[in-house]
Amino acid sequence: IIKQATQLLNSKRKLMIEDSNIDDSKLKNYLEPQNDEEEEEPIEKMIINKKKENFQVQIRNSKKKQILQNNRVKMYQKYVKEIIHENGEQSQSIKSMIPEHILQSPQKLQIYLNQFIEDFKKEFENYNPQDYSALFKSLNHLRQFSFLQQSASVITQLIQSNLHNILIQLISPDSDSQLRYEAAWLLTNCLAASNCEDLDFITRNNYVNISEAFASLYQLWDNEKLFEIGIWGLTNLCVDIKEAAELFYQKYGFEKIEEKFITYQNNIDIQENLSWMMTVFSQYNKIFTKADKMTFLKLAEKQVMQNTNSSIQHYGIRIIYQLTIDDDCCQAIVKREKLIDFLLQLTHNSQYISYVIGIMGNIIACQYEVSQILMNHNILEYLSIALDNVRVDVRKESMWC
Structure with a gap:
């Protein structure tokens, strides 16, 4: 392709020179085709x-x-x-x-x-x-x-x-x-x-x-x-x-997943399995409709703030973390001030701190103008504490944030 483009360019330039008063000798070196070996290397x-x-x-x-x-x-x-x-x-x-x-x-x-x-x-x-x-x-x-x-x-x-x-x-x-x-x-x-x-x-x-x-x-x-x-x-x-996740989502979707949580609200095992399922599928959220993203965010917020089961709460935080790749979800989270305060409080929990800092970093990366909102929630105070964490990944996330 490069050879053909060069030849075409040279031929066009020669035509331009023939129609002008420019001396060919001045552009001789420029117009001569390059050596094949030098070009291929x-x-x-x-x-x-x-x-x-x-x-x-x-x-x-x-x-x-x-x-x-x-x-x-x-x-x-x-x-x-x-x-x-x-x-x-x-x-x-x-x-x-x-x-x-x-x-x-x-x-x-x-x-x-x-x-x-x-x-x-x-x-x-x-x-x-x-x-x-x-x-x-x-x-x-x-x-x-x-x-x-x-x-x-x-x-x-x-x-x-x-x-x-x-x-x-x-x-x-x-x-x-x-x-x-x-x-x-x-x-x-x-x-x-x-x-x-x-x-x-x-x-x-x-x-x-x-x-x-x-x-x-x-x-x-x-x-x-x-x-x-x-x-x-x-x-x-x-x-x-x-591919299996995309196939399932395209055919069945998650329109009724909220109803499933309500139906089995007294069954912890099914609640955990549904939460795990949401966690897995949220990593493919680029294929989601906006409505499904908001549904996942709503359910994850409940899992984080209202559920006493540590496994379900952990799944909820991971879901939010994966959803914050999306701008719409970031904007929606910023409007949930209670959720932001609750998440920042979880930086004291070694199990959740990496995800929480990641969530905040993703929000800032998606919407720089919301930085002041997070500042109003004293995010710098939590980040300074995180910088002293013994875990390298937490310190890296904090520096990035």
Whole structure:
């Protein structure tokens, strides 16, 4: 392109010279085409530098993705320990299904599980909707296998066996509610505990079907168990797969999410799961309508200021932090003086301080004219305290703000 542009420019300049009284000799050096080798060298360097830059970006993104998934796997393993600790009977039932000598040997456990999966697939092929007791029992056992201490290797084995294709079918509205629940729970465990390679394997060509399967459960308000597992599964899928989040939002949206909070206001588990779902989706708020952004902000404000549950409050702060990337949300927050005062008070909380300072910094970056409003709320006093914080990230955020 550069060569062609140079030749075209030279030809035009020559025509101009022919029509003028300018001496050709004076512009000889200027008009002569450059040496190809001299011209190609900087272009090659530019291409190489660009490739290096793209490669570095890929490395940063892959590292970030790996860190996120490692954290999620750790959370799942912690969840497994809590499940086993709280429910000793379940732990005993797992041990009763698998002999101790098999549990102690990873190789024997792998062989045992492979055989169990193959038997389950045969049961599914002969599945009779009128009598699903045998299939349900096997499905329940598979789910309990995912709670083993060796859950990471078990999850990988379940995923690599293409079991998720069967689970997607069992979650469909045509199946019995018990089967749908067990299948959704197991599929969610696979998503939650999978590493990068396994997650890519399970979602590469299936994220649309998985999203639709969980969305069908999310629509069931009247069934508390299916609704909750729908939220949980959908969120575990969308936390890493942006395309799945966009697909769900475009098709279903969040028009009735406020009603869902009201419906389940006495169910802390569902409240937490809905808050977590909002936290995950708020990172994709660029695709939101303005109305949905304001709804999320309104709900997050309630979660922060009125909720006594620390997890829900934490989710609320993270939602506000992610929404402040948007100018409309920043303007809306500035008008909520009580919210600003409340957030600034949270700078004394080590768990929230980084998010709060980030929120204030985002507001100033979006709307410089609101700086005086924040000054009226004594933000400098809180920032000066934050500058003495032992955490480097907090001090950096404070300096940026």
